[in-house]
Amino acid sequence: xxxxxxxxxxxxxxxxxxxxxxxxxxxxxxxxxxxxxxxxxxxxxxxxxxxxxxxxxxxxxxxxxxxxxxxxxxxxxxxxxxxxxxxxxxxxxxxxxxxxxxxxxxxxxxxxxxxxxxxxxxxxxxxxxxxxxxxxxxxxxxxxxxxxxxxxxxxxxxxxxxxxxxxxxxxxxxxxxxxxxxxxxxxxxxxxxxxxxxxxxxxxxxxxxxxxxxxxxxxxxxxxxxxxxxxxxxxxxxxxxxxxxxxxxxxxxxxxxxxxxxxxxxxxxxxxxxxxxxxxxxxxxxxxxxxxxxxxxxxxxxxxxxxxxxxxxxxxxxxxxxxxxxxxxxxxxxxxxxxxxxxxxxxxxxxxxxxxxxxxxxxxxxxxxxxxxxxxxxxxxxxxxxxxxxxxxxxxxxxxxxxxxxxxxxxxxxxxxxxxxxxxxxxxxxxxxxxxxxxxxxxxxxxxxxxxxxxxxxxxxxxxxxxxxxxxxxxxxxxxxxxxxxxxxxxxxxxxxxxxxxxxxxxxxxxxxxxxxxxxxxxxxxxxxxxx
Amino acid sequence: xxxxxxxxxxxxxxxxxxxxxxxxxxxxxxxxxxxxxxxxxxxxxxxxxxxxxxxxxxxxxxxxxxxxxxxxxxxxxxxxxxxxxxxxxxxxxxxxxxx
Numbered sequence: 038x039x040x041x042x043x044x045x046x047x048x049x050x051x052x053x054x055x056x057x058x059x060x061x062x063x064x065x066x067x068x069x070x071x072x073x074x075x076x077x078x079x080x081x082x083x084x085x086x087x088x089x090x091x092x093x094x095x096x097x098x099x100x101x102x103x104x105x106x107x108x109x110x111x112x113x114x115x116x117x118x119x120x121x122x123x124x125x126x127x128x129x130x131x132x133x134x135x136x137x138x139x140x141x142x143x144x145x146x147x148x149x150x151x152x153x154x155x156x157x158x159x160x161x162x163x164x165x166x167x168x169x170x171x172x173x174x175x176x177x178x179x180x181x182x183x184x185x186x187x188x189x190x191x192x193x194x195x196x197x198x199x200x201x202x203x204x205x206x207x208x209x210x211x212x213x214x215x216x217x218x219x220x221x222x223x224x225x226x227x228x229x230x231x232x233x234x235x236x237x238x239x240x241x242x243x244x245x246x247x248x249x250x251x252x253x254x255x256x257x258x259x260x261x262x263x264x265x266x267x268x269x270x271x272x273x274x275x276x277x278x279x280x281x282x283x284x285x286x287x288x289x290x291x292x293x294x295x296x297x298x299x300x301x302x303x304x305x306x307x308x309x310x311x312x313x314x315x316x317x318x319x320x321x322x323x324x325x326x327x328x329x330x331x332x333x334x335x336x337x338x339x340x341x342x343x344x345x346x347x348x349x350x351x352x353x354x355x356x357x358x359x360x361x362x363x364x365x366x367x368x369x370x371x372x373x374x375x376x377x378x379x380x381x382x383x384x385x386x387x388x389x390x391x392x393x394x395x396x397x398x399x400x401x402x403x404x405x406x407x408x409x410x411x412x413x414x415x416x417x418x419x420x421x422x423x424x425x426x427x428x429x430x431x432x433x434x435x436x437x438x439x440x441x442x443x444x445x446x447x448x449x450x451x452x453x454x455x456x457x458x459x460x461x462x463x464x465x466x467x468x469x470x471x472x473x474x475x476x477x478x479x480x481x482x483x484x485x486x487x488x489x490x491x492x493x494x495x496x497x498x499x500x501x502x503x504x505x506x507x508x509x510x511x512x513x514x515x516x517x518x519x520x521x522x523x524x525x526x527x528x529x530x531x532x533x534x535x536x537x538x539x540x541x542x543x544x545x546x547x548x549x550x551x552x553x554x555x556x557x558x559x560x561x562x563x564x565x566x567x568x569x
Numbered sequence: 570x571x572x573x574x575x576x577x578x579x580x581x582x583x584x585x586x587x588x589x590x591x592x593x594x595x596x597x598x599x600x601x602x603x604x605x606x607x608x609x610x611x612x613x614x615x616x617x618x619x620x621x622x623x624x625x626x627x628x629x630x631x632x633x634x635x636x637x638x639x640x641x642x643x644x645x646x647x648x649x650x651x652x653x654x655x656x657x658x659x660x661x662x663x664x665x666x667x668x
Binding site for chain 2: 170
């Protein structure tokens with residue numbers, strides 16, 4: 038099948054007016070694209086469920102549908118493990134890193150569905166608001182706080198966001214990447230504003246995330262436009278060919294590369310584009326924070342790696358110094374500011390910034406070890422963060438989560454097992470041996486040394502030591518200080534959240550004690566590299 | 570007419586938008602400035618499309634318009650909710666989350 042397009046208007050100039058161009062409609066390999074298509078299908082079905090099922094039925098159907106869809110898509114990713122190739126007329130690339138990161142995103146999304154679906158956290162139910170459009174403080178707001186329902190639109194929004202993330206790591210052209218960036222971001226802006234308690238903070242987080250996110254995607258788009266001006270195409274392979282042609286380096290290329298980097302570094306939360314991270318992590322409902330922390334980070338690093346390894350791989354001597362500088366700044370800013378934090382979610386937010394810096398060490402290494410190390414680190418970090426934030430949802434006071442650290446004093450005596458697993462997760466974030474975090478740090482630092490980035494690794498090790506200080510401070514607070522003031526209530530009946538904590542902790546331990554299978558998988562995925 | 574003049578115009582528009590996001594206080598105006606940046610990128614794309622004689626840039630510009638429309642829907646919904654809560658759309662009043 039083919040479509041004939043004739044350029045109308047003979048005055049359109051000599052170059053555009055090719056009289057009649059035949060465009061072959063691309064063949065779409067539905068089978069290879071099935072993971073993304075499944076998730077998109079689940080999202081659409083979720084919208085229909087919202088429209089046609091009554092409130093009570095939706096509470097049950099939506100989590101099953103969304104979670105089941107994520108698991109089905111994960112199975113599809115596993116079945117596709119041997120596929121490599123560029124699909125849909127060069128729009129999407131299926132290769133080792135794509136499949137590895139899509140699988141990772143789906144696992145984290147499925148765990149986040151467990152947290153969102155939790156209905157037994159306080160008298161009113163879960164952590165998501167029953168009706169997001171009711172004005173806080175108005176009449177009816179109090180009734181709303183105790184309403185049993187929740188905004189079940191959260192599930193289709195999550196599914197859309199996951200589809201965007203999967204497309205983001207798979208995109209082979211900058212246009213698809215831009216659209217995937219928006220598909221993953223727009224639902225997240227809305228999800229950030231859905232917290233049941235502390236509505237003002239939640240809405241504020243949504244506004245900040247939205248305005249800054251839109252600002253950064255405008256930079257990404259302008260970078261795309263300049264790269265198009267340089268290379269005449271937005272396909273990553275063509276950009277690489279143009280950039281590798283001697284004597285074609287010009288302003289558009291470097292300006293475009295810088296602007297694309299701004300857009301991508303914003304999404305990963307690297308300094309100096311990190312200022313949204315702690316605010317949004319604190320304000321957003323905690324399950325959404327977990328989803329965003331784990332999923333968005335994987336997706337954004339996937340896209341960053343693809344752009345800089347495929348399109349600008351030949352220019353690595355030009356971009357590596359900048360990546361070094363950003364990595365160092367990110368690690369230092371994240372670790373130093375985290376020391377002063379008094380709020381658990383904000384602390385995890387700044388720790389996310391510091392972790393983004395550590396992962397950037399793997400990116401700056403610009404070699405295959407860097408790619409596999411980065412992918413392993415993302416898996417380790419995701420499990421740890423989701424489990425840690427799940428613990429945060431369990432420790433509550435009368436008006437929601439007891440996110441103030443002072444309330445956590447003496448928690449170890451009250452709930453030794455829960456506090457113990459939280460302490461273990463913090464140790465993993467600090468990178469203590471026998472945890473996943475240690476293996477992750479080890480693999481990216483090793484890649485950094487192999488990539489001649491020794492000074493960068495030295496800075497990374499030093500900032501890990503600074504970061505270890507504030508993690509250990511929380512552990513000391515929980516186990517070695519007496520509780521003061523009102524003690525928080527630790528919710529006990531919430532099976533789904535405890536399951537998430539359990540899975541995250543076990544995976545953190547397992548990846549720390551026996552990391553070899555996943556390391557092999559990451560190496561295998563990285564060895565074949567990116568297709569283009 | 571030399572098409573690179575349009576590139577300069579687009580760069581100026583983009584800069585006006587970026588500065589506007591940084592200095593204006595009303596969330597709606599900030600958002601309009603972001604839209605101005607997107608339109609500047611569109612103008613750049615169309616100009617490059619003309620210079621290079623490929624249609625890709627014009628196709629991308631259509632995609633960008635659709636994405637911008639979707640962004641307006643989500644953005645105005647968020648800004649409207651916070652306006653109804655606080656009776657103000659100033660980004661300076663959004664100051665509970667800090668440090």
